[in-house]
Amino acid sequence: MTDIKQQAQNMNTQMVEWRRHLHAHPELGYETPQTMAFIAERLKELGATDIRTGVGKGGVTAIIQGSGPTPVLGIRADIDALPVKEETGLSFASTVEGRMHACGHDAHTAMLLGAAKLLIQNKDKLKGSVKLIFQPAEEVTSGAMTMIADGVLENPKVDGVVGLHTGSLWGGFKSGEIGYCETPMMAACDFFYIHIKGKGGHGATPHLTVDPISIGCQIYSGLQTIVSRETSPLAPAVLTVGSFQGGATPNIIPPDCTLKGTLRALTPELRRELQDRITHIAQETARLMRGSATVTFDYGPPPLIPDKAMVRKLVRAAGDVVGPERVRAIPEPTMGAEDMACFLEKVPGVFFFHPSTFGDDRDYPHHHPKFSINEDVLWTGAGSLAQFALTWQD
Numbered sequence: 001m002t003d004i005k006q007q008a009q010n011m012n013t014q015m016v017e018w019r020r021h022l023h024a025h026p027e028l029g030y031e032t033p034q035t036m037a038f039i040a041e042r043l044k045e046l047g048a049t050d051i052r053t054g055v056g057k058g059g060v061t062a063i064i065q066g067s068g069p070t071p072v073l074g075i076r077a078d079i080d081a082l083p084v085k086e087e088t089g090l091s092f093a094s095t096v097e098g099r100m101h102a103c104g105h106d107a108h109t110a111m112l113l114g115a116a117k118l119l120i121q122n123k124d125k126l127k128g129s130v131k132l133i134f135q136p137a138e139e140v141t142s143g144a145m146t147m148i149a150d151g152v153l154e155n156p157k158v159d160g161v162v163g164l165h166t167g168s169l170w171g172g173f174k175s176g177e178i179g180y181c182e183t184p185m186m187a188a189c190d191f192f193y194i195h196i197k198g199k200g201g202h203g204a205t206p207h208l209t210v211d212p213i214s215i216g217c218q219i220y221s222g223l224q225t226i227v228s229r230e231t232s233p234l235a236p237a238v239l240t241v242g243s244f245q246g247g248a249t250p251n252i253i254p255p256d257c258t259l260k261g262t263l264r265a266l267t268p269e270l271r272r273e274l275q276d277r278i279t280h281i282a283q284e285t286a287r288l289m290r291g292s293a294t295v296t297f298d299y300g301p302p303p304l305i306p307d308k309a310m311v312r313k314l315v316r317a318a319g320d321v322v323g324p325e326r327v328r329a330i331p332e333p334t335m336g337a338e339d340m341a342c343f344l345e346k347v348p349g350v351f352f353f354h355p356s357t358f359g360d361d362r363d364y365p366h367h368h369p370k371f372s373i374n375e376d377v378l379w380t381g382a383g384s385l386a387q388f389a390l391t392w393q394d
């Protein structure tokens with residue numbers, strides 16, 4: 001449908017303006033008052049209805065009514081920035097010290113506003129309706145859950161969902177292409193905390209103590225055998241201990257210490273298995289060595305699993321916009337996490353990759369102080385989202 005392609009291309013300059021404004025005014029987590037106000041003002045100008053701010057504390061929703069109230073497609077963009085000091089030197093760089101849109105969520109927001117404009121321009125062709133979902137707090141992986149708890153998938157009930165991520169998350173792609181994946185695409189992510197209790201004392205009389213650091217080392221070694229010896233080599237899993245803290249003095253055995261880490265898995269079953277084994281190994285090892293261990297978890301998003309039928313519809317819709325030869329399968333998942341997975345766990349849908357690199361020395365990884373995106377292709381993201389909304393019922 002070259003019509004949407006043309007309209008999307010014509011809007012690129014406007015999306016660049018929106019994106020640059022958002023880029024200059026980054027906000028973190030749920031503290032997104034200016035971002036919410038900016039989105040709500042644009043949506044009002046565009047003619048979206050039922051605009052609500054403060055959904056899930058820092059999010060915005062709105063409705064675009066097509067031929068009837070149902071079915072409802074949710075289109076989601078995350079809107080939050082990162083606690084990073086920007087070093088791009090761009091004319092529209094962050095105006096807030098220590099905060100930066102270093103993951104491209106400014107572009108996601110601009111592209112969803114662009115898709116909204118395209119859909120309002122083509123309302124007569126829209127079957128059912130669209131719920132626009134601007135989500136806060138993705139970088140702390142809790143915003144989607146907070147929005148869902150706040151009822152974002154109800155009133156009206158959302159029947160399908162779509163979203164994208166821009167940037168360089170997957171290599172081997174060029175700007176102007178679209179990447180899709182029919183299998184689990186990003187990992188479940190949880191944090192674990194192991195608090196080990198022993199009995200402190202003098203470093204010269206270890207036999208009179210229960211050394212928690214010694215217990216912690218055994219637990220650390222035990223944890224390393226979960227992925228190497230207990231899970232299938234064909235099922236990706238990661239277990240990383242990123243913090244091991246205890247004691248402060250060379251000759252004092254402390255009374256306790258703490259290990260903190262993260263686990264990643266591509267299936268809910270493996271995720272549960274890792275949680276169980278971490279808990280058992282920590283508790284039983286500590287007991288064996290005369291101490292005790294308490295294990296707690298911060299549960300993050302589940303694995304991101306797209307719906308196969310929706311993926312096929314996305315491939316067709318994106319092909320209409322960028323050309324079928326530029327819509328390519330992502331060769332392998334990433335063990336990074338993304339809380340779009342929480343929406344996809346509740347509602348069938350699809351998440352796709354919107355490559356936006358330059359192919360030169362301006363490319364830096366996500367979350368880097370010099371991270372930047374190629375604005376010339378904002379139209380491919382907005383166009384693909386809009387075309388998907390117009391055709392997912394066909």
Ligand SMILES: [Zn+2]
Pocket residue numbers: 102103139366367
């Ligand atoms: Zn990020």
Ligand SMILES: [Zn+2]
Pocket residue numbers: 103104105138165
């Ligand atoms: Zn991101």
